Amino acid sequence: MGSIDRDISGELSLEDAVNLLSGQDFWRTRANEVLGLGSLKFSDGPNGVRGEDWINGAPSVAIPCGTALGASFDAELISKLAGVLARECRRKGVHGLLAPTMNIHRYPLCGRNFESFSEDPLLTGLVAASFVNGLQAQGIATSPKHFLANEAENGRRWSDSVIEQRALREIYLEPFRIVVEQADPWCIMTAYNSVNGSFCSESQNLLSILRNEWRYNGAVISDWFGTYSTTEAFNAGLDLEMPGPTKFREYNKVLEAMKRGEVQKDQITGSTTRVIDLLRKTGRVGEPGFPPPLKAEEPDYLNDANSRLLIRKAAESSMVLLKNERDTLPLVHRNTTLAVFGHHATEPSLFGGGSASLKVPYSSTPWDSLSKTYRNATLGAGVVVNRLVPLPIESGLHIENITLLWYNADQPSPERLFHSQELKDTLYMLVEHAPDGLLDRSDFCTSMKFELVAQKTGSYNLSLSGPGSAKCLLDDRVVLDVERDLNVSTEDFLFDRSKLEICRDEPLLLEAGRTYRLDVLSWSSKHKAQNVNREFFIQGCRLGLALACDDDIALTRAEKLAETVDTALVVVGTGTEWESEGFDRLSMQLPRRQDELILRVAKACQGQTIVVVNAGSPIDTSTWIDEVDAVIYAWFPGMEFGNALARVISGEVSPCARLPTTFWDTVKARTHYTANPRGPHISGPSLLHPLVGAQIT
The missing domain is CATH 3.40.50.1700 (Glycoside hydrolase family 3 C-terminal domain)
Structure with a gap:
C-alpha cells in the first residue's frame, strides 16, 4: 500500500481537508489522488450487500433479519454471518457496510423493527458487537445506526424524541455504549430525528457522550441527507456528510463560517484525521499520486456450500x-x-x-x-x-422487449430523445445514476413501451405509481391517467409506493393468447421546497398489472x-x-x-x-x-x-x-x-x- 503511515493530515490544504468531509456521490467519499487517498464505497444493508444499484444490481446473499439474529442469542453464529457479508463486500468493491441497525423495539408498529435486534439494550449491544467484530476482522467498516432514538419511521426527519435522562442512558444509549466498548466500530451513523430538541447530527450533548465519556475515536457520519447545517454539525462533531455532492460543506460556505468564528480550524483537523483513519483501516490509502483503485462489482454472488x-x-x-x-x-x-x-x-x-x-x-x-x-x-x-398490484412478470404475464425512452422535454418527441434502455420489468427508478444526456432531473418525461400476452382470459387489475404524473395507453387507448400536484414526497417512491399507487376503477378485460401493446408515459416531479436537502429526490414510474383474484x-x-x-x-x-x-x-x-x-x-x-x-x-x-x-x-x-x-x-x-x-x-x-x-x-x-x-x- 505504500507509505500509509505518514501524517497525511499535515499535507492537506484547508480546501483539501474540507473536501474529505463530504461525499463524492451517492455511495462514495471523495478521493484525493495527489495524496494517494482513494474513495471509500459504502453499501446497504443490514442483511446483505446490495451494492450501488437499487433495482437491477448484482445479486447478493440474504442472511436472516435483525430480529431473527436477536432471537438466536448466538454471538458466534452472528460473527460468522458478518464474515459472509464481509466477503460479499469485497466481491462488490464495498469498503463500508451501512449496518448494523441497533435501535430499540420501543414502538411495536415501527416499520423498521425487523432490522433491529431486540427491545433489550444488553442483547442489542452484544449482538451488534458480534456483527461489527465479524466484519471489521476482515477489513470492512461498519456503521452502527441510528444514533439515536430513531424508534419510529413516520416523520423521522422532523420528529423530536423527548426522553428523560435515565431512560436515555439505560435504554437508548446503552447498546451503543456496549458496541463501542466491545467492538470499537470504525464509524457510527447519526439518526434523522431530533433528541430533546436537537437534531442528532448536530447534537453536542449526544456526540459529547460518544467522544468524551466513551472515548470513541472513530468517524461519525450522517445518515443519507441527514445533515441539516454547516456550523451546528461541525460544532457537534459530525465528521462526514453523506451522500455527495455536499449540501452544507462546500468549501466557500465552510470558509465563510470560519471567518465568522463559527467553525474552528481544529474542528476541521479533528474530523479530517478521523476520516483519514477510516480510509487507512479500509485500505484506501496508497502512495502519493497512486490512490487504491475502485473495484467493479462482480456479477455473481458468493456461491459456496459453506x-x-x-x-x-x-x-x-x-x-x-x-x-x-x-x-x-x-x-x-x-x-x-x-x-x-x-x-x-x-x-x-x-x-x-x-x-x-x-x-x-x-x-x-x-x-x-x-x-x-x-x-x-x-x-x-x-x-x-x-399491498400493491403486482408487477406483470410477477403475475405470470408474458412480456417482451420493455424499452424505456428518455426525453428532455415535457412531451415525447424524436428530436428531444437522449437515451434508450431495456428494462427487466415495468419499473424504473432514478436515485443516484442519471442517464447521460439528462439536462434536469426535475424536467423530463419517459415512455415505457412493451408488448404482453395474457395467459388467461379474465379481469386484470391495473395501477400506476410514481412521484410524477403518468398515463397508460393500451393499444393507443388511454386506460389510466394520473395527475400529480407538488404535494408529494418523492422519497415515498423508494420506500412506500402504496402512498403513490393509483388503481384503475374497473379491471381490464384481457383475452388469453392475444398480444397487447402498452405505452406508459411518465413525467418528472418537482422537489418540494421543504424536502430539499432533507430527503432522497427520487424519480420513476411503476406499472402494476395482475389477474384479479377471488x-x-x-x-x-x-x-x-x-x-x-x-x-x-x-x-x-x-x-x-x-x-x-x-x-x-x-x-x-x-x-x-x-x-x-x-x-x-x-x-x-x-x-x-x-x-x-x-x-x-x-x-x-x-x-x-x-x-x-x-x-x-x-x-x-x-x-x-x-x-x-x-x-x-x-x-x-x-x-x-x-x-x-x-x-x-x-x-x-x-x-x-x-x-x-x-x-x-x-x-x-x-x-x-x-x-x-x-x-x-
Missing part, C-alpha cells in the same frame, strides 16, 4: 416455537398427508423493505422444501397478501383440501410492502384475510394445524392461536428459509430460539410512543414475553 450452510443454520437457529400441543411437532412421519397453504408458501418474504431490500440469487421456498421432504404433500390455496373462492378451496389431510400447514406473514424503512406499520394484524385463512383451515382440518409466521416483527396472534396446534415464528429468515423450515418441521433440528421482543396484546391509539403525540400506544397485557419458547419433546 456460506449456504451457514445461512441455513442461522435461519434454523432463529425460529421460535410459540406453541406445540398434542406433540404436533416434529412431524416425523414422512408418509403423512400434508397440505401447505398460504401466499408465503411459494412466495416467502426473505427480508423487509428499504435499506434491507436485496436482489437474491435464489429463494428456497417452504413449498419447494416441504414437498421434497413429505412425498404426500399437496399445495393448497392462499389469499392475496400484496379470495372467497380461494378460501373455499382451502377448506375442502384441509378436510382431506392429516396435517395442514399454513404459512402467513408480511413483506416489504408492509414492513419497511420509511413508514410504520398500519396495525399488528396480518395483512388482508390471512387470519381468516388460518381459522377456516384449522376448523376444516380434522387432524393437526401448524402455522408458520414469516414476518419481521410481532403480529397479533390472538384471533387464531387457540385454534391451532403448533406455531413457529420464522421472522424474515433469508434465502435458505424453505430448507431451514423443512428441517425444523421434520425434527432434523430443534427450534431453540427465544423471542427477543414482546408480543403485545393490543395497540391502542392514545399516547406518546411515536413521533405523533396522538399516535399508537401500547396497552394491555403481553401475550408472549422475550425469552419465551415452547418445547419439542
Whole structure:
C-alpha cells in the first residue's frame, strides 16, 4: 500500500481537508489522488450487500433479519454471518457496510423493527458487537445506526424524541455504549430525528457522550441527507456528510463560517484525521499520486456450500416455537398427508423493505422444501397478501422487449430523445445514476413501451405509481391517467409506493393468447421546497398489472383440501410492502384475510394445524392461536428459509430460539410512543414475553 503511515493530515490544504468531509456521490467519499487517498464505497444493508444499484444490481446473499439474529442469542453464529457479508463486500468493491441497525423495539408498529435486534439494550449491544467484530476482522467498516432514538419511521426527519435522562442512558444509549466498548466500530451513523430538541447530527450533548465519556475515536457520519447545517454539525462533531455532492460543506460556505468564528480550524483537523483513519483501516490509502483503485462489482454472488450452510443454520437457529400441543411437532412421519397453504408458501418474504431490500440469487421456498421432504404433500390455496398490484412478470404475464425512452422535454418527441434502455420489468427508478444526456432531473418525461400476452382470459387489475404524473395507453387507448400536484414526497417512491399507487376503477378485460401493446408515459416531479436537502429526490414510474383474484373462492378451496389431510400447514406473514424503512406499520394484524385463512383451515382440518409466521416483527396472534396446534415464528429468515423450515418441521433440528421482543396484546391509539403525540400506544397485557419458547419433546 505504500507509505500509509505518514501524517497525511499535515499535507492537506484547508480546501483539501474540507473536501474529505463530504461525499463524492451517492455511495462514495471523495478521493484525493495527489495524496494517494482513494474513495471509500459504502453499501446497504443490514442483511446483505446490495451494492450501488437499487433495482437491477448484482445479486447478493440474504442472511436472516435483525430480529431473527436477536432471537438466536448466538454471538458466534452472528460473527460468522458478518464474515459472509464481509466477503460479499469485497466481491462488490464495498469498503463500508451501512449496518448494523441497533435501535430499540420501543414502538411495536415501527416499520423498521425487523432490522433491529431486540427491545433489550444488553442483547442489542452484544449482538451488534458480534456483527461489527465479524466484519471489521476482515477489513470492512461498519456503521452502527441510528444514533439515536430513531424508534419510529413516520416523520423521522422532523420528529423530536423527548426522553428523560435515565431512560436515555439505560435504554437508548446503552447498546451503543456496549458496541463501542466491545467492538470499537470504525464509524457510527447519526439518526434523522431530533433528541430533546436537537437534531442528532448536530447534537453536542449526544456526540459529547460518544467522544468524551466513551472515548470513541472513530468517524461519525450522517445518515443519507441527514445533515441539516454547516456550523451546528461541525460544532457537534459530525465528521462526514453523506451522500455527495455536499449540501452544507462546500468549501466557500465552510470558509465563510470560519471567518465568522463559527467553525474552528481544529474542528476541521479533528474530523479530517478521523476520516483519514477510516480510509487507512479500509485500505484506501496508497502512495502519493497512486490512490487504491475502485473495484467493479462482480456479477455473481458468493456461491459456496459453506456460506449456504451457514445461512441455513442461522435461519434454523432463529425460529421460535410459540406453541406445540398434542406433540404436533416434529412431524416425523414422512408418509403423512400434508397440505401447505398460504401466499408465503411459494412466495416467502426473505427480508423487509428499504435499506434491507436485496436482489437474491435464489429463494428456497417452504413449498419447494416441504414437498421434497413429505412425498404426500399437496399445495393448497392462499389469499392475496400484496399491498400493491403486482408487477406483470410477477403475475405470470408474458412480456417482451420493455424499452424505456428518455426525453428532455415535457412531451415525447424524436428530436428531444437522449437515451434508450431495456428494462427487466415495468419499473424504473432514478436515485443516484442519471442517464447521460439528462439536462434536469426535475424536467423530463419517459415512455415505457412493451408488448404482453395474457395467459388467461379474465379481469386484470391495473395501477400506476410514481412521484410524477403518468398515463397508460393500451393499444393507443388511454386506460389510466394520473395527475400529480407538488404535494408529494418523492422519497415515498423508494420506500412506500402504496402512498403513490393509483388503481384503475374497473379491471381490464384481457383475452388469453392475444398480444397487447402498452405505452406508459411518465413525467418528472418537482422537489418540494421543504424536502430539499432533507430527503432522497427520487424519480420513476411503476406499472402494476395482475389477474384479479377471488379470495372467497380461494378460501373455499382451502377448506375442502384441509378436510382431506392429516396435517395442514399454513404459512402467513408480511413483506416489504408492509414492513419497511420509511413508514410504520398500519396495525399488528396480518395483512388482508390471512387470519381468516388460518381459522377456516384449522376448523376444516380434522387432524393437526401448524402455522408458520414469516414476518419481521410481532403480529397479533390472538384471533387464531387457540385454534391451532403448533406455531413457529420464522421472522424474515433469508434465502435458505424453505430448507431451514423443512428441517425444523421434520425434527432434523430443534427450534431453540427465544423471542427477543414482546408480543403485545393490543395497540391502542392514545399516547406518546411515536413521533405523533396522538399516535399508537401500547396497552394491555403481553401475550408472549422475550425469552419465551415452547418445547419439542
